[in-house]
Structures are given as C-alpha cells and as structure tokens.
Amino acid sequence: MLGLGVDRLQADINRLLTSLFHQGVLDEQFLQLQQLQDETSPTFVYDVINIYFDESEKLLRSLRLLLMDREFSDYKKIGLHLNQLVGSSSSIGARRVRNVCVAFRSASELNNRPGCLRGLEIVEHEYHYLKNMMHELFQLEQQRLLAAGVRYPM
C-alpha cells in the first residue's frame, strides 16, 4: 500500500495537470511557479495561489456590485479591476481566466453594459472551475505527502 499509494497519487496529479494544460486552463507560467517551490518554501505554490484566490474574489465581488447597480457608469473602474485580474491570472498561469478577463475588458472599453454582464458571468464561471481544479490538485498533493511520509519515516 505504501509505495503504490505514492506512485498512484503522483500519477493522478500528473494526469490532472496534463488535462488542465490540454484544456488551456493552465499554461507554462504555472510550471515556472512550481519551479520556484523548494525546501525553503515547500508550500510556495499553495500560498501564492491562495493569495490569488483571495484577491480575485474581492475583485469579482466588487465587479458584480458595480454592474448590479442600475445607475452604473464607471467603466473605468471596471477596467482597473480587470487589469489587476489579467495581471495576476497571467502570473499564476491561469490562461483561460486571463483570456476571458481580456474579453470582458474589451466590453467595458466599449461601455457595453450587457456585454460586461455577460463577460462577468463567464469570468466567474472560469474562475470557479479553476478554483475547483486547484483544490483537487492540492488535495492530491496533500495525500501524496502523507503517503510519502509514511513510506519514509523521519
């Protein structure tokens, strides 16, 4: 069980990552992040992605509040929020989220409210999909660490 557990979990992790790359959900920037993780910061990827989640959710909530307001007209503010989302999504390799944010931003530049509402829906959808995938990935990593810990007792 011990050795097989680690190998099987690693295979699951690899399969998940391959699938995410294949779908275009993640790109090579995510690999860059993984390369930064080492013994001095063994949870670097996890930490950084959690900061990304916190910041993104604040931005998404703000965007929704802005657009739900019937009196809404501050497209510039929407643009600024989206700049941040585009930037941080590219930094973690969240290719699809980044792309739909860019499309949303174009709608805001045209002051197109229905376009913005639609854009926000799509971004929220892609974002939640990414978040679920990342949670699954972290869970597998966690299990693998535990299995490896059992295999190599300190």
Added chain:
Amino acid sequence: MGMAAVESQFHVLAVDDSSFDRKLIEKLLQKSSCQVTTVDSGYKALEFLGIESNDPNALSTSPQEVEVNLIITDYCMPGMTGYDLLKKVKESSAFKNIPVVIMSSENVPARISRCLEEGAEEFFLKPVRMADLNKLKPHMMKTKLNNQKLEEIEKPLNVSAAAAAAVEPEIKDSAEVGSKILTLQSELEPKQVHLQVAQQEEQTLGNNNKRKSMEEGLSTDRSRPRFECVTTAV
C-alpha cells in the same frame, strides 16, 4: 559579522502595491540568491533608502546601513508610480547610481522608452521570470564593485597619523591627529574630511556602528562621499 559577509549577497529593494506580485518577485529574487526587501509603495521605498520625498539630498536618521544594489519596481502604483520613483532615485545624488528596473503587465512602447530614457536599466513585462532576473546580475555587480573599490580606497588611508597629515596638509599642529581631524571638520573640504572621519570610524567604531557614529555628531553624509569618491577615483 564583517563587511565582507554582508556584501557577499546582492540586496534588492522590490516595490509593488500588489501583495501577490510582491510574493512572486520576492521568491524569484531569493531563488536568484539575492537578499530581498519588499515595500508596497514608492513612498516606502524612498523612506527605506533614506530619501525624503521633498528633499532628495537629505538623509533620514537611519541611512543606508544595508546597501541596496538594485531597485525593482512595478510601474502602475497608486500615488507614486514606478516612473515617479525612478525619477526621484535618479535625482538623488546619493542613490542615482543604484540601477532601477521597471515591471509592468502592460506592453506600452511609449511607456517603456520613457522609462529607459529616464535611466531605467531594464523594463520587464509581467509575469517576470527567472530568465529576466538573470539579466540583472551584471547591473548589480557594477554597483557592488564600485562600493568595493571605495572600501579599497579607504583602507590604505587607515595607516598612520603621518599618512593622514600628508593627505591633509592643512593640519599644522597635530599632536592628536585624531581629535584635530574632528575639530577641523568644519574648516576643511567636506569630501576629504569625510574620508578621514570614515577612517576613524573604521578604526574605532567598527563597521556595524554607523548609526552610533551619526549620533556622536560625526558627519552624517557618509554615504554621499562614497559615490563622489567613486566618480573621482574611477
């Protein structure tokens, strides 16, 4: 810890208003074996360096105890942009030799050329990668070598009273050359005196007591003559 140990690592000051980006750049720099200090605004960066935002030549109460070999800053920041920070650093006589790198998530050619014209060494598009940081080593090496040359210039002066007197011919009666140097401080050329004073500091106070020497009323302009000496020596 001796001067040699402190100076063996590059020290980078990273400026970004996004905590996410700060974490990333910090990790990238640490991976490149750099010592990193992160701040979240241009104002804090100036404060850290010791530049008052309205007077580029004034020093704070805790001037450069740690040497900064490079400043890397985001362009888009509220209040003071990376470009504004770049200008302030280049306007400061004490810090204009520190290389500055600008980062931005937007590829705006006019912005890039404006920054480079203002003296930025490099302009990186985000997301910044390890390969980008490898380009920075030569720039940081330059300031380090300049500072090391300065240490070498100061060392030979740290010899004897006779040598000190020879360098400073205006000291006529020199029973206690040390105290003479200090008392004549106001009468002599500031640059030369600071070298002497620095020599005294090295001898008596040790490298880690720069703050102490400031409080004792010696020259507070320790950092400025360093760079001035570099330009005259080189």
